[in-house]
Amino acid sequence: MADPKVAAHEQRETITIDVEYPDHAARTESPEFAANKRTLVQKLDTPCACCGGREHREVHHFVIEWAEWENADPAKVLQWCHRLDVYGYAAQLGDKPIASPDDIRNLVVICAKCHRGAGTGIHLVPFPNWISQVVARDGVIVLKPTGGAAAR
Numbered sequence: 001m002a003d004p005k006v007a008a009h010e011q012r013e014t015i016t017i018d019v020e021y022p023d024h025a026a027r028t029e030s031p032e033f034a035a036n037k038r039t040l041v042q043k044l045d046t047p048c049a050c051c052g053g054r055e056h057r058e059v060h061h062f063v064i065e066w067a068e069w070e071n072a073d074p075a076k077v078l079q080w081c082h083r084l085d086v087y088g089y090a091a092q093l094g095d096k097p098i099a100s101p102d103d104i105r106n107l108v109v110i111c112a113k114c115h116r117g118a119g120t121g122i123h124l125v126p127f128p129n130w131i132s133q134v135v136a137r138d139g140v141i142v143l144k145p146t147g148g149a150a151a152r
Helices: 031-043 064-070 074-083 090-095 112-116 127-134
Strands: 057-061 106-113
Touching: 031 057, 031 106, 057 112, 074 090, 106 112
Parallel strands: none
Antiparallel strands: 057 106
16 A cells, blocks of 8 residues: 655755864865866856756856865765766766866856755755755746845
């Protein structure tokens, strides 16, 4: 016998995350990041990996955040880049070591709303909820913007 269905419902969650960032240089756009961003956004015209849009595209450090690079084991980052090979660059570059978080294998194109939007952005919601929105059927809303300029 099949399990009974639970009716669609909204569940509001308040999450507090305490992230300990290591000492790191002030953020600047490295030449490597700029070149990879140009490749992904301008040369390849890559749409947002979440919603497919082409407006307000940004590039997100996907496997390891830029500020966390000093805490990362590059070999483990490479393993995860192979597991989450969004554009095929990990397969193409094989086991070539990753020397910085700006490596193209660690980058994904995301629009401003899906990147930093309140209630919708990968920086502001748990990954399982964010990816649920990415793979949702057309018209299904998993994440609702919660206000603020970035959510619009």
